[in-house]
Amino acid sequence: MSAIHQVPTSVPADAILSVSDITVRFGSLVAVDGVSFQAQRGHITSVIGPNGAGKSTLFNLISGAIEPSAGRVIFDGQDLTGLPPNRMLAAGLARSFQITNLFFELPVRENLRLAAQFLEHGRGLLRPVGSSRVALQRVDELVERFRLEHKLNELAGFLSHGEQRRLEIAVALAARPRMLLLDEPTQGMSHADTQETGEMIRGLAAESLSILLVEHDVDLVMSLSDHVVVMHQGGKLAEGTPQQVRGNPAVQSAYFGDAFHA
Amino acid sequence: MRDMTVDPVLPSTSVTARLQRHPIRALAWLFFALALLFALVAGLKGDVFFFRLATEALIFGGLSLSVDLLLGRTGLLPLGQALFFGFGAYVSALVLKHGLPSFWLAMAVVLVTTTLVGLLAGVIAIRAKGVYFALISFGLAQVVSKAVFNTRELGASDGIIGVPVPQISFGLFSVDAASPAGFFLLVLIFIGILYGLLAYLMETPFGHQLAAIRTNEHRVPFLGVDPWRYKLVAFVLAANVAGLSGALYPMLRGFVSPELMFFQVSGNAIINVIVGGTGTLIGALYGSAVLTVLRSVIGTFTAHHQLVIGVIFMISVIFFPRGMIGYVVAALERRKETAP
Numbered sequence: 136m137s138a139i140h141q142v143p144t145s146v147p148a149d150a151i152l153s154v155s156d157i158t159v160r161f162g163s164l165v166a167v168d169g170v171s172f173q174a175q176r177g178h179i180t181s182v183i184g185p186n187g188a189g190k191s192t193l194f195n196l197i198s199g200a201i202e203p204s205a206g207r208v209i210f211d212g213q214d215l216t217g218l219p220p221n222r223m224l225a226a227g228l229a230r231s232f233q234i235t236n237l238f239f240e241l242p243v244r245e246n247l248r249l250a251a252q253f254l255e256h257g258r259g260l261l262r263p264v265g266s267s268r269v270a271l272q273r274v275d276e277l278v279e280r281f282r283l284e285h286k287l288n289e290l291a292g293f294l295s296h297g298e299q300r301r302l303e304i305a306v307a308l309a310a311r312p313r314m315l316l317l318d319e320p321t322q323g324m325s326h327a328d329t330q331e332t333g334e335m336i337r338g339l340a341a342e343s344l345s346i347l348l349v350e351h352d353v354d355l356v357m358s359l360s361d362h363v364v365v366m367h368q369g370g371k372l373a374e375g376t377p378q379q380v381r382g383n384p385a386v387q388s389a390y391f392g393d394a395f396h397a
Numbered sequence: 398m399r400d401m402t403v404d405p406v407l408p409s410t411s412v413t414a415r416l417q418r419h420p421i422r423a424l425a426w427l428f429f430a431l432a433l434l435f436a437l438v439a440g441l442k443g444d445v446f447f448f449r450l451a452t453e454a455l456i457f458g459g460l461s462l463s464v465d466l467l468l469g470r471t472g473l474l475p476l477g478q479a480l481f482f483g484f485g486a487y488v489s490a491l492v493l494k495h496g497l498p499s500f501w502l503a504m505a506v507v508l509v510t511t512t513l514v515g516l517l518a519g520v521i522a523i524r525a526k527g528v529y530f531a532l533i534s535f536g537l538a539q540v541v542s543k544a545v546f547n548t549r550e551l552g553a554s555d556g557i558i559g560v561p562v563p564q565i566s567f568g569l570f571s572v573d574a575a576s577p578a579g580f581f582l583l584v585l586i587f588i589g590i591l592y593g594l595l596a597y598l599m600e601t602p603f604g605h606q607l608a609a610i611r612t613n614e615h616r617v618p619f620l621g622v623d624p625w626r627y628k629l630v631a632f633v634l635a636a637n638v639a640g641l642s643g644a645l646y647p648m649l650r651g652f653v654s655p656e657l658m659f660f661q662v663s664g665n666a667i668i669n670v671i672v673g674g675t676g677t678l679i680g681a682l683y684g685s686a687v688l689t690v691l692r693s694v695i696g697t698f699t700a701h702h703q704l705v706i707g708v709i710f711m712i713s714v715i716f717f718p719r720g721m722i723g724y725v726v727a728a729l730e731r732r733k734e735t736a737p
Contacts (some may be wrong), residue, residue: 145696178483197719198619199618219618219623220618220619221617221618221619221621221622221623221624223619224619224620224621224707225621229619230619231723232616236610236615236616236619237613237684238609238613238616239612239613240612241608241609241612245605248605249605249606249609252602252606252620253620253621253622254638256600259601259602260601260602260603261598261601261603262601262602263600264600264602264605267602270602306620307619309620310620320570329569
């Protein structure tokens with residue numbers, strides 16, 4: 136059950152992630168109810184929906200934080216259903232967190248180094264940290280890209296909110312995943328920072344990283360996404376291009392509500 | 398060359414500059430230098446009592462080191478670490494008395510058996526988190542110590558007495574464990590090696606991963622690491638260090654008793670670590686040295702020495718929450734900041 140085996144059939148070559156009939160029950164509550172969708176390689180796929188729609192739970196199901204009651208998660212030909220989170224990175228899947236989830240008592244550099252250590256494939260585990268050259272080189276790249284050069288020796292807990300959010304994404308990216316799951320990356324950000332984060336996400340997708348995005352900011356989602364999945368009360372309400380989703384009457388009444396009828 | 402721990406290099410190579418650059422490393426060298434100085438003075442005076450006491454302090458320092466590996470580095474509170482200390486002491490006593498009176502054989506058997514027992518206890522205890530880990534660790538030690546206490550074959554409440562004092566052979570020369578100075582130096586080197594190994598490990602990705610688990614275990618799996626494995630290795634390592642330290646005890650005292658596994662011993666080791674400076678490793682040795690001597694010296698005046706130790710512990714926690722080493726390191730850093 137925990138073995139990764141190849142799934143040769145039924146998944147189109149360009150779908151990197153295929154979620155089918157994924158379901159989770161907490162007691163009598165069905166938090167996510169038979170949701171299916173696919174995310175294309177190199178695309179930005181977004182999941183939106185009102186509070187309590189089950190977006191974050193769906194995210195946790197895909198990233199292994201919660202075990203599904205039923206359904207399948209196929210990533211890049213591998214069946215990841217029910218695998219623990221620590222096996223996801225080896226498959227090529229990384230995630231960030233809605234509530235910043237860093238090593239707050241450790242310096243920025245060490246946060247990134249811990250995450251990049253994966254690239255050493257267990258080499259140098261018992262040699263001084265300084266000899267993990269691949270990991271340290273990756274840290275240098277990330278620091279430059281996410282503009283954290285001047286904060287390297289600062290404890291992650293002492294960074295500003297915006298810097299912590301940037302570090303959160305940098306940590307998720309450190310192991311060079313093929314797909315990044317971003318859980319509300321602009322959570323609590325100013326308008327300017329949100330725009331900047333949007334640009335950054337677009338830049339990542341341009342480098343053929345596949346992205347699955349859960350986001351509250353509908354404008355951001357509509358401007359960024361190639362494909363949008365709308366969730367409502369634990370189920371999938373609709374999916375399609377941003378235009379298709381915007382024009383969908385069911386989505387308008389359930390999700391956009393007043394904003395569209397006003 | 399990149400070194401994660403190196404601060405901007407200070408130009409001066411004076412002692413204070415070196416202290417400020419690698420304060421913990423410098424304080425570690427200071428500890429062993431002070432121990433040698435003590436050995437010189439005590440040796441010249443032909444002392445026995447203080448040599449024996451200092452040797453005991455080092456042996457309990459080894460136990461405290463293992464506690465700090467778990468508590469200060471991995472974030473696990475081992476309320477029953479004396480289990481492995483006492484286990485090592487009993488195994489060592491049995492090998493010396495009923496097997497061969499060989500130091501090396503005793504140490505080898507203790508290393509192997511503590512690995513096995515550590516794995517078994519670890520698999521049980523590491524499943525639990527936080528306070529539950531602490532309670533399982535406590536419970537395991539209680540169960541085993543009561544079992545030993547009631548086992549006639551192990552001497553029950555009397556323990557094992559009359560353990561032969563080994564000659565410790567190094568090929569070209571040998572050390573008699575009965576020699577106060579000789580055995581003190583041997584234990585100093587042995588504990589020094591254990592400390593050095595742990596201090597080295599803490600500078601590797603393995604050691605850093607333990608710190609990551611301590612600070613935020615929930616994020617660790619998403620970095621592709623199974624925290625359970627790392628915690629289990631740390632637990633077994635701590636069992637090895639505690640057991641090997643305990644193995645020295647019958648060589649010093651000639652006996653072992655079930656009290657070595659009692660909560661008193663586990664509790665004292667935790668107090669040593671907290672007073673010395675949690676997470677610094679060398680603080681465990683400083684704490685053990687200071688408190689073991691205090692316990693003995695105060696014990697000659699009053700039977701209520703635990704009362705005094707308790708007060709010292711409370712004062713330490715309230716006024717020096719980072720312990721002796723933490724306080725000194727913070728003071729050095731303040732001086733560095735105010736220095737021109």
